[in-house]
Amino acid sequence: xxxxxxxxxxxxxxxxxxxxxxxxxxxxxxxxxxxxxxxxxxxxxxxxxxxxxxxxxxxxxxxxxxxxxxxxxxxxxxxxxxxxxxxxxxxxxxxxxxxxxxxxxxxxxxxxxxxxxxxxxxxxxxxxxxxxxxxxxxxxxxxxxxxxxxxxxxxxxxxxxxxxxxxxxxxxxxxxxxxxxxxxxxxxxxxxxxxxxxxxxxxxxxxxxxxxxxxxxxxxxxxxxxxxxxxxxxxxxxxxxxxxxxxxxxxxxxxxxxxxxxxxxxxxxxxxxxxxxxxxxx
Numbered sequence: 001x002x003x004x005x006x007x008x009x010x011x012x013x014x015x016x017x018x019x020x021x022x023x024x025x026x027x028x029x030x031x032x033x034x035x036x037x038x039x040x041x042x043x044x045x046x047x048x049x050x051x052x053x054x055x056x057x058x059x060x061x062x063x064x065x066x067x068x069x070x071x072x073x074x075x076x077x078x079x080x081x082x083x084x085x086x087x088x089x090x091x092x093x094x095x096x097x098x099x100x101x102x103x104x105x106x107x108x109x110x111x112x113x114x115x116x117x118x119x120x121x122x123x124x125x126x127x128x129x130x131x132x133x134x135x136x137x138x139x140x141x142x143x144x145x146x147x148x149x150x151x152x153x154x155x156x157x158x159x160x161x162x163x164x165x166x167x168x169x170x171x172x173x174x175x176x177x178x179x180x181x182x183x184x185x186x187x188x189x190x191x192x193x194x195x196x197x198x199x200x201x202x203x204x205x206x207x208x209x210x211x212x213x214x215x216x217x218x219x220x221x222x223x224x225x226x227x228x229x230x231x232x233x234x235x236x237x238x239x240x241x242x243x244x245x246x247x248x249x250x251x252x253x254x255x256x257x258x259x260x261x262x263x264x265x266x267x268x269x270x271x272x273x274x275x276x277x278x279x280x281x282x
Contacts, residue, residue, distance in 0.1 A: 002030070015132030035136060038083040038129060041075075044227065050078055053085055061096055063107040073109060075224040075244050080116040082126045091116060210236045210256040218268060218275045220244030228277060230267040233257070239267055
């Protein structure tokens with residue numbers, strides 16, 4: 001159609017367009033992907049951009065609200081929109097329409113929570129987004145398949161070819177077959193060679209469980225602000241990656257850490273009754 005009409009066709013939609021792009025080779029060679037990804041919580045720039053988008057959308061709502069209090073729960077807005085502005089906008093529109101229909105003058109967090117997508121819905125959308133994003137990533141296995149289709153060898157070709165007129169390299173003569181070396185016989189009572197144990201050996205039997213588990217006095221917004229989700233158990237020193245789910249953080253039940261190797265990674269540690277980043281980072 002583009003060749004006949006001379007008009008460039010732009011298709012905007014979900015990741016299902018990737019299947020349309022690969023219908024055949026002609027569609028693939030004439031298509032160009034422009035990816036508009038969702039905001040990623042792992043990137044500081046994306047976190048700041050998402051908070052800016054949330055602040056702008058809240059400023060357009062025709063209702064009274066405590067904007068700063070809602071912005072303090074931005075991680076909840078991220079969770080229930082999986083980082084997609086379209087999902088966030090539809091959520092705010094539903095909540096505003098319901099609030100105006102109820103003749104309420106104020107928009108509260110409770111009203112927003114009542115119209116948020118469920119955990120199952122968000123999980124389904126996140127799984128679909130992750131699978132589709134994986135299609136856009138380059139996979140080494142796909143390159144091997146392409147080489148196989150092109151008849152290319154996975155081994156690199158020589159950097160230079162012999163000059164014209166030069167004699168071709170002589171093939172190496174096959175070496176005479178040699179007998180495998182004999183294994184030397186050990187004397188009676190001589191120990192067989194083996195690797196000796198070094199350091200702390202793991203204990204056999206069931207691993208003991210640590211007594212520390214449950215809700216901790218660490219706020220989800222602190223994890224979201226710092227980007228550090230590793231938390232150290234104050235009892236045994238085991239570390240776990242915690243994800244915010246609601247207003248509280250919960251340290252899971254775990255096996256007691258048996259090793260004493262010093263750690264240098266950044267993590268949350270409890271000092272007295274407060275949680276602080278270690279080593280010494282704010």
